[in-house]
Structure formats: C-alpha cells, structure tokens
Amino acid sequence: MAIDEGEFRRLIETHQRMVFSIALRIAGEYSNAEEIAQDVFLELYRSGERLTGEDHVRYWLRRAATHKSIDSLRRKALRPEAAAEEWIEEQHGGSEGPEGSSFGRGVQLETLLRGLPEAMRVVVVLRYQEEMLPEEIASMLGQSVASVKSHLRNGLKLLRRKAAVTMKEYIRESIG
C-alpha cells in the first residue's frame, strides 16, 4: 500500500535531519549524504510498507539510512582504515579550527570521526548520535552485542587518542 502524499511529506519533514545526519557521518560527504537520504525516503515511499507508529518509522529509516550509507561507502571504496592508520602524519600538518568553544570542539571531533574505520564509525554514530543501546545496534546491524561493544570501545579509544594529540583541551587533560 503506497503512502499518502501528505503523510509522506510529513515523514520527510519530521525525520530528514536524522536521516541526513546518519548518512553524512557514516558516508562522510555532503553531496553523497543528500543522495543517500533521498534514496532512503524514496525507498520508504516505494516499499509501501505498513509502518505502525513513529517508533516503527524511525527504526525503519535509521536502519535504511545506515545500510545505504555503508553500501555507498563500500561502493566508493573509501578507505577510512588507511586514514586511521596514518592519522598522526595527517594531523601534524593539519589546520585547526576555533578552539575552546564547543562549536570548534564539535567540528574537530567530527573530523576525527571521519578517520575511524567503517565498523567503528557506524556504531559510534548510532550510539552517540542516535543514542541507541549496544543491543539495539547489534540487532539493527545483525551483529553480536559483544562485537558492537568491542567496536564501540575501540572506536572511542582511537578517538580519544586522536583528540589527545590534536585538540588542545584534551592535550592538556592527557598531560595534566
């Protein structure tokens, strides 16, 4: 059964930020993220799936956005793994944003996030952006809870190490 046009518009308006943010942070490119987000909503429309309630819709959109972003990343053969391994060299010559402010800190953390390997990046985005529990992430990705927790732990560790080298406030912390 196709979704009614008015209802479809409402769903896009309600969930566009979530879907776009997942695509942007996993796939890593602005234009690519818009394309993915658009595909997600069009698939929802085409599927004619009977979604009952906002939670069901949110779950469906999150799952579709995550899987499409992972697919896009793999298709484009982007290798964040390589970036993660070479992050020290990259960051030595890197430019720094406005520091001290939470805005600057956020931008820098996002930049560091882009360097995480795919598996870690996906769970970090779902955990800290979508505030999903490891059990929910595991169920969505079809992985074991232990594997999700391990990716999460390693992802955070890698991010903290990067931050300790590149971001003033964390450098101070790691020294102090």
Add this chain to the structure above:
Amino acid sequence: MNLSDDEMRKEVRFEHDLMCAMRHVDAPHGFVNRVMNAKGVAAEPARAISMRQTVRAWLTGAIAAGLVVGVLFAEQQHLRRQREEMVQRQFEVALRITDHALEHTREQLARAASGFGD
C-alpha cells in the same frame, strides 16, 4: 581493567562532548521538495511496480513456454523425418531384394523352359 576516578571522569566528559558534537544537522535547503519531486518522476507507487513486475513475469513465462514448445516441435519433426527416411530405405532394400528374387526365379524358369524344349 579498572579505571581511576580521574580517568573515569575524563571518559565521561569525552563521551558527553562527543554526544554534543553529534547532534542532528539540518538537511540541505529544499530537501523536502526535491524528494517530493523525485517521487513524482522516479518513484511509482508499489502497486504499479508490482503490476508491471507481474506482467513482465507472465511475458517472460510465455516466451519461455513458446521456446520450449518450438524446440519440442522441431525435435518431433526431425524424428518423424528420420523415421520416414528409414522406412523409405527399408522399402528400397526390400524392393531390391524382391527384384533380385524375381529375376532369379525368372532365370530359373527360363532355364527350366529351355531344358524342357530340348
């Protein structure tokens, strides 16, 4: 591995910073309208798609069935022709044998007649 209170505090603060950094961002301007337009052009309601898929499946099935019938018919024709040729060959062999036998009989009769006359 047990973390010290200080380490724990830093960890919690880092997670909090990360959560703040990862707030939802706005979709590009005009996103909703672009999706609505794309829906009109590229997307079709599920029923239309499933109808088209059904027609395509039936068409594929009909073509496949037609091909199978055609192949079977050609094979039947070929077998029939082979049978006819074999029958024809057998008939010709039988005819030659009969001719030969008749010729032989005729010769014997002729010989017997000439012996009779002597």
